[in-house]
Amino acid sequence: MRTYDHRLTGPLAGALWLLVSGCYSGLTLSETGFGSGGDSGIDISDTAAGGTGDGDTGDDTGETPEGNDAPAPLLRLLSTQEYENTVTDLLGVEFSNDVLWSDSHTGFDNGARAQIDESLLTLLMLQSEAVAERYVQERLPLDYPCLAQVEPATLDCLDGFIDSFGFRAYRRPPTDADRQALLGFVDGLQVEAPNNTELAQFLVTRMLLSPKFLYRVEGGRLDGDTPAEVDDYDRASLIAYTMTGSMPDALLFASAQTGELDDDATAGHVRRLAETPRGRAQMLRFASQWFRTTSLQHMRELPSEYPKLPTPEAGASLATEFDTFVESTLLGSGTLADLMLSTNYFVDAQTAPLYGLPAPAGIGMTPTPAPAGRSGILGLASVLASHASGALTHKDKPIARGMLIKNQLLCEEIGLPSGIDINQAAEEVQEDVPDFDLMTPREQLELIMNQGEQCIACHETFMPYGFLSSNFDALGQYQTHFGERALDPSVAELQLDGEWKGYADLAAFVPELAHSDQLAACYVKQVARFISGSIESDLTERLEADFEGFTSDEVMLELFEQMLLHPAVYERNPSQ
């Protein structure tokens, strides 16, 4: 793979084929001004929303002045998963976060728009009290014995705790003001918490509620008003949360502390972290959200919600199949083409029958060659099952599968129709066409969409992608007929890399998709969103432009590494 050359400056908007398809044109953006009445509760006088009345909430996606494309400094509230991971790694006790608050406007759950309101704050306080109590019982005597003894803690003991624990909690050295404030807090607690155990418990609770713990700061501590790179501590956090969804580990902290977090060190940490259990879990999370297979986790936990599953255990097996395949392709030295084309599948006793294979001996996933007609991630039963009916085995949902390819793999957005009563159209077809219920899902949808030029023009941009997998049912099983009717996965015309062409089925399409410029560019866009927490910003646009030459034959993880070496990822402009 080529390395990033910051002399490269591609077109900001990336490839032309990534332009929004334009199915929907009814957006009206002119009426977003705020009136003078009806607002209360939050003082917004110094935000764009309050100051200009232009509807900009002052978040991270605003325009930047021409010629100065470094984004503004950013505050990113830890996501639900990042919070759980960080508390666990910081305290070293088992912790399960029961509160959900992540922002997923990017399609990934680490978006930068999350906020903390009163209910969330209170719930975090209650959780913090509970986990701090466990920490004091289980870990404090080992980590900080001087705080676990009966005698009152000495100032040295408290200083040592604040320096050491505070450094890890805040992901940077506590300032003198932090130290004095925490000592003052401890002093004020002496009456209510006369023993060390309670005192330590509330001190830990207090630090878990610190904004320095709860937020990732990207560039907010820059001096002056010119663009500059964030410091090594913020850089370490950005690397760690991208690659592991948690705080920096000891080695990364050490590099930040010694000022040695240069490009070589960054590259080494990225590669190292990707191999850790947290790193592997993070990449699985990335893949799962990219391919929108998060329902597999639901199938694992609540199989009864999916009547199509042949057994309750099948839900867990499908989820494991996805993870195992992704681990074998995306992780390590897998390329985008490997992910899309690999025929190294994995089955267990639950999933083998879905491929027409005999159940393997033993427990767990067993490697097996993919049956004919399947390859890569799109041929997995788990992926096909994620984008299909949860109840009816025969219902494959071409719209959902078409949108997976169109939205997630080609990064083209489809709007819902404007001014058309699609519900009425569907209803009329059902009433007018004899034997409608006996038709294949494709035949039904083609009838419903055939309501006029506007319907057809939009639907033909994405539904054919879904038709390609018509011969895989809602469990990903190969099928030739729907009742008495033959299934037809062929598509006469489909657009890829700007060209129209026909395909016999998914197996014929996937090899071309795998090597398309469009897929490679979309992967670049998705990684940029994942790193930046923004769906559309100056940073994502710049990354897309500068990595425009990425190809499907390059190692997928190296794109993470190269992007995390790109100076734009760390550059912020305080004057924005």
Next chain:
Amino acid sequence: MKRRTFVFRSLKAAALLTPVLSIRRAEAREFPTMRGLVWVNSTGYPYAEDFFPGGDTNDFTLSPILSDFESVRDEIVVVDGVSIRGSGPAPRGNNHVRAPGKVLTAKDIVQVPGAEDGTPGGASIDQWLAGELGLQTIELQVNNGGSNNHMRHRPFASGPGAFKPPVDNPQNAWNLLFSGFDPTSTPEAIEATKRRLRMRKSVLDDVTDELSRFRSELTGVETLKLDIHEDAIRKAEESVARDLELEPVSCTVPGQSDGSSAVPDRAQAQFDLAYAALTCGRADLVGMIWGYSGQHWRYEWAGVTNVADSGHDEVHHLPGARREDYIRMARWDWNHLRDFIERLRDTPDGGGTMLDSTLIMGLSFFGVHHQLDRIPVMFAGGSASGLQTGRAVRLAEPRFNDTVLTSFAHLMGAPSLTGFGDDTACGPVPGL
């Protein structure tokens, strides 16, 4: 569900209110202190006559969806002729985001660039009232798990761009409302509770100071997040301070939810918590969103047996062909509100009932299909506010929901509000 007696109640902490809020309280003195429930759903109806009553204003016939409301007919007012203004962005061309974003704010939403999402254009009426009258609120959601971070789930907002996300897990809602209180109420238990609350207050005080320092350390970061965070700490501190003013009170709170994510269980649990929050004085105003915009419930619990994956896709999208199923689903939804009305009516409170001093507003943010026109609107209870119930009001001229929200504010004790949302002069619903 196990039950236990909850024996504390917080005083209305007038002394803790800011001077500004105290003055506002004084201005509203002529009104009784009202409690409230704001209930919003995406239910809609297949045909208008399936929801709106027939007959005359005072002698109306209940519609199929409201057919089980006979027992509370005298406690409700149904309003026909209200729409949500069809202005502002509709991300990706649909009302699934715009409708919940506008139903309680009456302000155009702000679209998130590049995403099928939006942020609120202003405060929702419940949060506006909370700020204006110093009310304690809680926001709940009935949903069967999954993420809820989209505007489709979030009709409540404390200001522009500032969501007030509802709590969908009843266990978390219970913790927010009742955590830390010892039902045995021995003096030792009371003191232990107070000590914990004092320590909690110390934590929050200190975090307030730190947030201020944190803000001063940073340059160029967005301020809205910090503003919202600061507001959250302030409200949490006020809540703890109120809790420190304990006095014994007899009320019953539900036990902790058993963790079931089944919709009927969660619906019951959340309404139980809403009831307990109001009767125990733990909240003055409860907001509740029923499901979310486009929820995929199957409604087998309501006797709808032929939905494979999604009641929304398979019934709401086919209101003509599936009219009976649609009505059955909608009736199940609205009957929960009826049960709540009955429950409050059957709860003595002073010389009357809880329903007398509790104003309920139920809104659907869709009319037929996904349209914003002629949305279902129901008021209930609140006789102490002067609301004349037992009526079906048909508006001579269509009005927007800003008038409904203004009426709600007037009845709750903010009579000087001239309008709400994008039209600050809209006035209340005529004839309500």
